[in-house]
Amino acid sequence: MSVQSKKVKSDIEIAQEAVMKPIKEIAEGLNLREDEWEPFGHYKAKISLDVMKRLQNAPDGKVILVTSINPTPAGEGKSTVTVGLGQALNKIGHKTIVALREPSLGPTMGIKGGASGGGYSQVMPMEDINLHFTGDFHAITTANNALAAFLDNHIHQGNECQIDTRRITWKRVVDLNDRALRQVVVGLGGPLQGVPREDGFNITVASEIMAILCLAKDLTDLKEKLSNIVVGYSFNKQPVTVRDLGVQGALTLLLKEAVKPNLVQTLENTPAIVHGGPFANIAHGCNSIIATKLASKLGDYVITEAGFGADLGAEKFLNIKSRLGNIDPKAVVIVATIRALKMHGGVDKANLTVENLDALKTGMQNLQKHIETVQSFGLPFVVAINRFITDTDKEVEYIEKWCEEKDYDVALSDVWEKGGEGGIDLAVKLLRVLEKQEGNFKPLYELNDSIEAKIETIAKKVYGAVAVDFIPKVRKQIEEYKSLGWDKLPVCMAKTQYSLSDDPAKLGRPEGFTITVRELRPSIGAGFLVALTGDVMTMPGLPKKPAALNMDVDADGKAIGLF
Amino acid sequence: MSVQSKKVKSDIEIAQEAVMKPIKEIAEGLNLREDEWEPFGHYKAKISLDVMKRLQNAPDGKVILVTSINPTPAGEGKSTVTVGLGQALNKIGHKTIVALREPSLGPTMGIKGGASGGGYSQVMPMEDINLHFTGDFHAITTANNALAAFLDNHIHQGNECQIDTRRITWKRVVDLNDRALRQVVVGLGGPLQGVPREDGFNITVASEIMAILCLAKDLTDLKEKLSNIVVGYSFNKQPVTVRDLGVQGALTLLLKEAVKPNLVQTLENTPAIVHGGPFANIAHGCNSIIATKLASKLGDYVITEAGFGADLGAEKFLNIKSRLGNIDPKAVVIVATIRALKMHGGVDKANLTVENLDALKTGMQNLQKHIETVQSFGLPFVVAINRFITDTDKEVEYIEKWCEEKDYDVALSDVWEKGGEGGIDLAVKLLRVLEKQEGNFKPLYELNDSIEAKIETIAKKVYGAVAVDFIPKVRKQIEEYKSLGWDKLPVCMAKTQYSLSDDPAKLGRPEGFTITVRELRPSIGAGFLVALTGDVMTMPGLPKKPAALNMDVDADGKAIGLF
16 A cells, blocks of 8 residues: 555544454453453453452553643644554564543544544544443443432432532533533422522533542442542531432442443554543543553553643643552653644644744753653653654754753654554663663652642642642632541642643743642542632533534445544 | 242342343344344344345244233333243244333333333343443433534524524433423523523433434434434524434434344343333334334244333334334234222222222223224234232133123233243233234324324324314414425324323223313424323433432442342
């Protein structure tokens, strides 16, 4: 196949031409026993949690985190690199599993059209993964909304828990982009239709239940976490939990299959565990602990990723997920593209095809900051430059020289066009880094630190802020949380993904800035406190021309318009 | 196992002790080719629509409809008899498939705790079927709500179709009982959050998309029907359709797996196709045409059921589903219980254990009317008396004598306690009826009849009304529908299920009553006009103590509290 003909193929065309192995072969390749997995169609499976019990004393494979610079409209291709790197490691003889998040239908129908890697580095079957997959998100949606229905019914039926309807924090969800549901009033129509109150819907990936599913260690832990969800406050301002409503059993029942990780494969038949997908702003942005730990028991290497840039996804992967899940990551891959670095250097999206070494030089400072962040966690890293056709030789040379001077390991990645073959350089450099530098991972803060100290640590060490401003409302919340015993939880920062600062317009490496914490939200079930540094969108809207307008299915049931 | 120990077992206990065959064996038993089905776990499968193409010229098995008297709080056990009869026919050597509806999560979490038959006549795996099953309802929920999001986005982005937000008829759905969502206001919060308007949620089984999925003949027909959905009206009062919004492709894509029928098995390994489940009031209350037709190609007998009593479910199965799907049913089983007949004779639920031949005699008139209805469709029938332990010998004798005098075939059914064995009498009598009387099925009205005439035919011939009152609003709607060319569609009656009349308090066989048609609603996608004869609940509420409070899952993932 010529390079030219490849160029015009869309992700879905490449995917639909792929030859997948029956999932049975993939499961057997991981030495899963026959009763340890269940098929969902011929190319997807759910893995029983019993595997973890059988393998609890088996050695752990090396967990490698893939993160990136601050995302730009130019695109970085983090998932694509994750898949490609996994394929490359398998190609050179290392038993490797990729562990990814499940995509949300909202962005798929809205803008993205899909999110399962790209080009010759995709997870398969991409149509299924981008649509309903094995139903995990639907189960989470249902559990979330069942809780809302139980809550409103509790109030309607006499309100034994004395819930103050003005202080309900639990929202309903849909796994769609639907701005009209952001702010609603429910319970209208008179005394038979419930109690009127203000309410709102989030997208499913923003549900606390999504975060819980991804942080639970097993079914028992899942139920415990669900029990701890705070749904609102009583008239005397005490938290009301799921345990108070007595529905934790029903919610766990609704999630008993969703908590099992999903096994699929990449275009090159590398095993992939795709499970969970919380937002990386008001939640922690990583696939499930269960999936990552399971992958580490089944493979020698696990390549996993976290949402947005290293300031959000990686920080939370390391300070929240790894800590709560006892995961000991061994190295980090930091993905950047020359296009995105030039945007961080001040170039408009329209002018990215023009060589611009000055802008690249300025933009490198964004990468530099993320490298320092990874180093502060005690972890070795490789910089992965995800190649685009418009990158000039001089631009590539500049980056290589920049890394050489600083003694940073760097690799060019061509996994979109060449699959695993295009990631071998990256794979080899990663293995070299792992060999020469023992990972010495340590979270950045202690759980016993005060809420203020935790936030300050993240803001200063990860974002490069000079100070943190807690507005008076937040100071008051901190006092309340202390009195409720919530101050020993990790902090989940909600910040714009586009900038290291809390101002999305400040690209590159802003300096001298202050981070303003405007609100705290307790995710007691998930086990973290969310600190909001600005408006955080928990329900996206659709664009004027949604991707859905181009979607279709032919008479044979073949999907059209996913990409 | 002693009778006594059986008595205390719940449905879920019986189900969890059952030995299921791998679904592969069930599929192979139906001579499905390996590429014609996909596993969903080890005990569920989705069947490819390609089977219908391969078997289009194969002979059709005999379709038998199971219906009942008007339901009462005493319970009739229609699904249980359907499953038990299928098991019985297989037991005596006839290749039989049962074709059922999928249960809705709302009632499961609310009151019912499950809906997949009962006792030793259940479809399996009951936990899966009662929870998320193969995700069909979630796909329908998603497609329904995606359409709502596209619609509100269309308005927000400039409203090219000039949709009048006061005349939007498309509602959002959840597959839950959630009264607080019946009447809501969406789009609050200012110009960035959409356009404020009144809205409301239905339960998923009331979605027109559920009805469409169940009436579609194939994927192409599904897309055509989705395109025809009327979502509301423009400022100049013209209908706005999904085709106008251009999202029929995306909706079809979201439903491409849900449209495939699900294969499972009963407790005695009788193949069961469980697919679709529209309401029997504002929709037609039957499983999918695709499932019923497929079952008739794969089995010599298909036992299927329709919602509520014969006045609603059977009438619609015969006038709507069979007509649109070219299904030629051969006989009807009318299920009754002595308890329920006594309620129709005026006995309170508390006094049902007392022998009461007078009440039984009066209550028999309800059964009598449904028998006449079935006869008016040209179909032979068997009366199935579903036995309860409290039935007295005299009461049973009374019914047997009553049937004998009228030359009606009657059989006692004990399928709850004895499975297929308890349905052999019924099976034998059904076969005898099929032998002695050629089915001569014909719908009750012609599509070319006027809207008024169709409704009058149903009201008089099926309900026994003396007249139909169309309120002025409806007269006006009829004129509008005529001008829009909608008057040639079948009519889907929305009436209380508890009475033959439109007054739920009138049990037995009310006479001299008038049916009042209060509103018409066009389901142009599904292909019928809904005629409402009273308030129809399209979003149930939860009781004070929802069934969910008793649900749980143990540490091994075993479900508790479904029944």
